[in-house]
Amino acid sequence: xxxxxxxxxxxxxxxxxxxxxxxxxxxxxxxxxxxxxxxxxxxxxxxxxxxxxxxxxxxxxxxxxxxxxxxxxxxxxxxxxxxxxxxxxxxxxxxxxxxxxxxxxxxxxxxxxxxxxxxxxxxxxxxxxxxxxxxxxxxxxxxxxxxxxxxxxxxxxxxxxxxxxxxxxxxxxxxxxxxxxxxxxxxxxxxxxxxxxxxxxxxxxxxxxxxxxxxxxxxxxxxxxxxxxxxxxxxxxxxxxxxxxxxxxxxxxxxxxxxxxxxxxxxxxxxxxxxxxx
Amino acid sequence: xxxxxxxxxxxxxxxxxxxxxxxxxxxxxxxxxxxxxxxxxxxxxxxxxxxxxxxxxxxxxxxxxxxxxxxxxxxxxxxxxxxxxxxxxxxxxxxxxxxxxxxxxxxxxxxxxxxxxxxxxxxxxxxxxxxxxxxxxxxxxxxxxxxxxxxxxxxxxxxxxxxxxxxxxxxxxxxxxxxxxxxxxxxxxxxxxxxxxxxxxxxxxxxxxxxxxxxxxxxxxxxxxxxxxxxxxxxxxxxxxxxxxxxxxxxxxxxxxxxxxxxxxxxxxxxxxxxxxxxxxxxxxxxxxxxxxxxxxxxxxxxxxxxxxxxxxxxxxxxxxxxxxxxxxxxxxxxxxxxxxxxxxxxxxxxxxxxxxxxxxxxxxxxxxxxxxxxxxxxxxxxxxxxxxxxxxxxxxxxxxxxxxxxxxxxxxxxxxxxxxx
Numbered sequence: 001x002x003x004x005x006x007x008x009x010x011x012x013x014x015x016x017x018x019x020x021x022x023x024x025x026x027x028x029x030x031x032x033x034x035x036x037x038x039x040x041x042x043x044x045x046x047x048x049x050x051x052x053x054x055x056x057x058x059x060x061x062x063x064x065x066x067x068x069x070x071x072x073x074x075x076x077x078x079x080x081x082x083x084x085x086x087x088x089x090x091x092x093x094x095x096x097x098x099x100x101x102x103x104x105x106x107x108x109x110x111x112x113x114x115x116x117x118x119x120x121x122x123x124x125x126x127x128x129x130x131x132x133x134x135x136x137x138x139x140x141x142x143x144x145x146x147x148x149x150x151x152x153x154x155x156x157x158x159x160x161x162x163x164x165x166x167x168x169x170x171x172x173x174x175x176x177x178x179x180x181x182x183x184x185x186x187x188x189x190x191x192x193x194x195x196x197x198x199x200x201x202x203x204x205x206x207x208x209x210x211x212x213x214x215x216x217x218x219x220x221x222x223x224x225x226x227x228x229x230x231x232x233x234x235x236x237x238x239x240x241x242x243x244x245x246x247x248x249x250x251x252x253x254x255x256x257x258x259x260x261x262x263x264x265x266x267x268x269x270x271x272x273x274x275x276x277x278x
Numbered sequence: 279x280x281x282x283x284x285x286x287x288x289x290x291x292x293x294x295x296x297x298x299x300x301x302x303x304x305x306x307x308x309x310x311x312x313x314x315x316x317x318x319x320x321x322x323x324x325x326x327x328x329x330x331x332x333x334x335x336x337x338x339x340x341x342x343x344x345x346x347x348x349x350x351x352x353x354x355x356x357x358x359x360x361x362x363x364x365x366x367x368x369x370x371x372x373x374x375x376x377x378x379x380x381x382x383x384x385x386x387x388x389x390x391x392x393x394x395x396x397x398x399x400x401x402x403x404x405x406x407x408x409x410x411x412x413x414x415x416x417x418x419x420x421x422x423x424x425x426x427x428x429x430x431x432x433x434x435x436x437x438x439x440x441x442x443x444x445x446x447x448x449x450x451x452x453x454x455x456x457x458x459x460x461x462x463x464x465x466x467x468x469x470x471x472x473x474x475x476x477x478x479x480x481x482x483x484x485x486x487x488x489x490x491x492x493x494x495x496x497x498x499x500x501x502x503x504x505x506x507x508x509x510x511x512x513x514x515x516x517x518x519x520x521x522x523x524x525x526x527x528x529x530x531x532x533x534x535x536x537x538x539x540x541x542x543x544x545x546x547x548x549x550x551x552x553x554x555x556x557x558x559x560x561x562x563x564x565x566x567x568x569x570x571x572x573x574x575x576x577x578x579x580x581x582x583x584x585x586x587x588x589x590x591x592x593x594x595x596x597x598x599x600x601x602x603x604x605x606x607x608x609x610x611x612x613x614x615x616x617x618x619x620x621x622x623x624x625x626x627x628x629x630x631x632x633x634x635x636x637x638x639x640x641x642x643x644x645x646x647x648x649x650x651x652x653x654x655x656x657x658x659x660x661x662x663x664x665x666x667x668x669x670x671x672x673x674x675x676x677x678x679x680x681x682x683x684x685x686x687x688x689x690x691x692x693x694x695x696x697x698x699x700x
Contacts, residue, residue, distance in 0.1 A: 172388065172390070174386045174387075174388055174390040175390050175392065175393075177355075177357050177377070177384070177386070177390070178384065178386055178390035178392075179392075179403075180356075180357070180376070180377040180378050181355050181356070181357070181377045181378070181380070181382055181383070181384045181452075182378075182383075182403055182404045182407070182451065182452070182455065183378045183379075183381070183404055183407060183408060183455060184378060184403075184407045185378060185407075188407045192392070192403070192406075192407070193392055196392075196393075196394040196395075197393065197394065199394075
């Protein structure tokens with residue numbers, strides 16, 4: 001291979017390998033990533049902006065979007081606070097089983113989302129181990145918005161923690177010690193010294209969690225029951241409308257989700273810069 | 279970090295927070311460390327450390343890395359707990375108190391300024407968390423910023439300041455809450471040599487002005503001599519000696535202190551009535567020998583600048599003649615000339631059954647060649663009386679210390695008694 005490439009390499013002082021490699025890379029990405037993304041926009045707008053807006057303003061569509069935003073929001077709030085807390089505990093204290101806990105927190109990354117949803121159903125469902133105890137009291141978690149939040153929390157569990165923990169690990173202890181000797185309580189130290197140093201990591205963790213939660217499908221479809229205007233999130237709406245043959249309706253929401261993801265993605269890059277500047 | 283600017287601390291503008299000189303009748307020490315010991319994973323870090331810091335005094339804890347000096351500082355600050363012993367600040371036992379209730383100001387080696395706060399916010403932090411009134415905080419911060427001469431930098435963040443400026447912010451930040459004692463952890467470690475010298479003069483002057491007792495930690499003997507009203511020399515978790523710079527430098531009590539603070543020559547010998555016998559040579563030492571028994575094994579310690587050389591054999595007044603020697607090497611080290619002189623001393627052949635009095639090196643390879651010492655002479659003296667390699671000179675000492683040679687003492691003492699019996 002190298003024997004055939006090397007004479008090509010410097011044809012008239014021109015490095016052939018570089019443009020060739022870049023072209024190959026783009027050629028692979030085109031049918032797999034770039035073209036599908038472009039086609040959502042092309043397809044969504046080819047019947048005019050009117051039909052796109054029509055599809056978007058359907059009550060079911062609006063509900064699905066709102067539900068997705070709300071459930072993702074609460075899952076993000078929970079996981080950022082928990083991730084911060086867990087990172088603090090695991091970075092500051094050394095105890096037996098610490099590493100096992102770190103692995104456990106990171107475990108949901110490796111679990112298929114359908115399995116996650118199924119597991120939640122087994123525990124909290126009407127026939128589930130714990131759900132069975134709640135049922136007589138009229139408490140039902142599964143097939144409600146809460147179930148969607150729970151599923152979102154499960155699948156995005158390690159994300160915020162994973163971003164915040166390394167920052168904790170590398171943070172100089174002397175800042176917190178300085179604050180303590182100056183006279184601050186632990187809480188004051190956390191609030192005035194530790195937290196400000198973590199703000200970049202918190203924002204990054206929140207965005208990652210939210211981005212992951214808003215697109216969650218596998219676990220949500222199992223625990224929510226996919227009831228329109230009740231427990232149907234945006235990704236479930238796309239799936240359902242597509243099954244019903246309403247391609248335009250599905251596509252309109254797909255465009256919104258895609259744009260939302262682009263937005264979050266750009267924010268992530270901004271947050272990373274913010275994180276780096278002191 | 280920005281390059282250092284030459285502005286210095288303005289001492290004329292001390293605010294009302296400056297501690298007025300204490301009532302002289304009140305003799306209570308500002309800080310007392312009582313019998314503090316600490317082990318870490320079975321290793322002794324501190325062993326029975328005991329010292330006081332007087333009001334307004336600067337004490338320097340001097341020691342190599344691993345000597346336990348940082349641990350003492352952390353114990354005083356409340357960042358580390360001693361296994362035994364007490365920490366007393368202004369008469370109050372604070373051993374059980376957490377760091378935040380001790381009112382101690384720590385200037386960390388890295389300064390530990392809060393990166394997301396401006397200079398002003400950093401300095402005002404101690405008052406903000408104590409919920410002082412906004413106006414009061416502003417006034418205190420203003421006077422402190424003026425004191426440390428950072429008026430133009432008040433709205434900057436720590437990363438925009440030079441190392442020296444950061445240090446001044448760190449000091450002002452602790453002064454804001456009127457600390458009982460200031461603790462400096464290797465305060466000049468992160469700075470270049472020139473800045474270091476300038477800053478320690480500034481800090482020295484500032485401390486005298488604000489009259490807050492301070493404890494410095496350093497491994498730099500020059501820094502210790504300049505900053506400390508007193509110096510405590512630590513070695514392997516033990517306090518070797520505590521005293522004024524003059525005492526510690528000129529009258530070291532242990533070999534470690536003698537060699538850690540500046541260069542020192544060390545010769546092994548025995549006390550022989552009113553003189554010290556070093557092998558075949560002997561030097562009168564009536565005063566120095568007083569503390570010792572006849573025949574006791576000792577170490578003779580002297581500084582390179584206290585040794586004097588003479589080709590004619592006429593030594594300067596006050597110098598006691600030790601022996602002769604041959605100049606082996608001459609080099610110029612800036613302000614002075616540094617000579618290696620091989621003394622004529624030959625280890626006296628131990629008599630039958632007598633333990634060797636001199637260390638192994640002298641007993642083996644250097645047995646015949648004699649013992650090398652280092653002598654320094656200031657430039658004017660070096661210019662006035664030139665000396666060359668291979669010159670034979672008389673060697674005299676103006677000042678020296680006689681220290682017990684403990685390792686041999688036990689071995690030797692038994693034999694001495696035997697000899698006398700004979």
